[in-house]
Amino acid sequence: MAFFGYAHSSLSKEVKQSNSIEMVRKKEFYGIAAVALICFLLIALSQKNPSHLHSRPVSFQAIEIMDNDDADSSLIDADDTLSHISIKEIINHQRNRLKRDLYGYKLPGNLNLSDLTLDTGGQPIRTVIITTWRSGSTFLGDIINALPGNYYHYEPLLDYGIVQIRGPPYADSALAVLKSLLNCDYTDLTRYLEFGMSHIYLFTHNKRLWSQCDAYPDYCWDPDFLNEFCKLFPFQSMKTVRMRLKLAEELLQDNTLNVKVILLVRDPRGTLxxxxxxxxxxxxxxCDQPQHLCSDMVADYSAAIRLNKLYPSRFRALRYEDLSLDPYQTTEDIFAFMGLNVPLQVKDFLASHTTINVGGVSSTYRDSKNAPFHWKNDLNATEIQWIEDNCREALKLWGYRRTDGASDLKDFYPLTRYDIN
Structure with missing residues (x-):
């Protein structure tokens, strides 16, 4: 009985296993049939409308979505593609973004934003920095560019190479480039734009433009886009290290530009x-000869006296060392010269860029009180003597003391007063 009971139990299990296998096979059959039916339907549908299966690429948003009260019919749909976003849509978004960024910022006098944009028939506040290589212009340029609503023309003469433009043969073409940019007219700047395509840092310093270039590269070098985009901004700044000050008088003479010019000077020992x-x-x-550098400094001094007399409200000279030693007060003075208040964003920039050394030689994160005087440690006595012998007049005119062969420069303070009146 025991054996029979065991055999009966085994037989019962085999029957159950057989039934289970049968059920699994049926489920597999129905599953395969369902998949086949779906594939058949998709093939039929694709033949009827092939484009249905080609999904559009996922887009990315370069411009922040506006608050609801700023929204308008030009909002870019979340599933829109780069090729479907028009220049007009990007311009409309940037226009609304500028209104938001400048909300609460007090404009000079009783001016409205529309009074300061070429887009609305106004005239922007334009500031041009004239200096030479390694004289602190990147630092000063970035201070001004921290201003909300600023459009930054960074080194517009970069394609001229390592050369100082003092007159013919480059003066006329260089000035034409500057004027075109200040008027937001990129139409005839083919050489400038072609150079920028392979040297993108021509545009990357203009962070408000580059945010759009990064997202919409097809538009970035398009004169039609650049003309419209540039005209939205109430403030324009420019800095160039390749043109001497006397040529800037032509910019000041153009009343339609109403430009303000800042000459930035640095101790030639620090520059070299x-x-x-x-x-x-x-x-x-x-670039590497002190006689060329200091000859330019003397010529700039003469030009500064002339421009200060002719355009006292639109020209000023500034030493890099004075900006570095007292960045907050000097920035207040610069913005007062521009007719503007110092916004919180500029104060934040100063707070983060003037206390510690971070980055390489082109970084603007510097201990500003020590940055101008590295030459005292890095140049040897022979090098200092060579520069001073070639720069006697320039040092005297711009208020820089000579070392007179001192062997210990630790406590040597190189600054005295200068006067361009």
Whole structure:
């Protein structure tokens, strides 16, 4: 009985297993049939409308979505593609973004935003920095560019190479480029734009433009887009290290520009010491020879006296050392010269960029009180003597003391007063 009971139990289990296998096979059959039916339907549908299966690429949003009260019919749909976003849509978004960014910022006098944009028939507040290589212009340029609503023309003469433009043969073409940019007219700037395509840092310093270039590269070098985009901004700043001050008088003479010019000067010992760290400078006379640098400083001093007399409200000279030693007060003075208040964003920039050394030789994160005087440690006595012998007049005119062969420069303070009145 025991054996029979065991055999009966085994037989019962085999029957159950057989039934289970049968059920699994049926489920597999129905599953395969269902998949086949779906595939058949998709093939039939694709033949009827092939484009249905080609999904559009996922787009990305370069411009922040506006608050609801700023929304308008030009909002870019979340599933829109780059090719479907028009220049007009990008311009409309940037226009609304500027209104938001400048909300609460007090404009000079009783002016409205529309009074300061070419887009609405107004005239922007334009500021041009004239200086030379390694004289602190990146730092000053970035201070002004921290201003909300600023459009930054960074080194517009970059394609001219390592050369100082003092007159013919480059003066006329260089000034034409500057004027075109200040008027937001990129139409005839083919050489400038072609150079920028392979040297993108021509545009990357203009962070408000580059945010759109990064997202919409097809538009970035398009004159039609650049003309419209540039005209939205109430403030324009420019800095160039390749043109001497006397040529800037032509910009000041153009009343339609109403430009303000800042000459930025630096101790030639500090300038030449800083240039040694750049591989593009050695062997280029306009860059590595103190006599060329200091001859330009003397010429700039004469031009500064003239421009200060003719355009006292639209020209000023500034030493890099004075900006570095007292960045907050000097920035207040610069913005007062521009007719503007110092916004919180500029104060934040100063707070983060003037206390510690971070980055390489082109970084603007510096201990600003020590940055101008590295030459005292990095140049040897022979090098200092060589520069001073070639720069006697320039040092005297711009208020820089000579070392007179002192062996210990630790406590040497190189600054005295200067006067361009």
């Amino acid at each position: 010491q800083s240039r040694r760290h750049r591989d593009w400078c050695p062997g280029v006379p306009d």
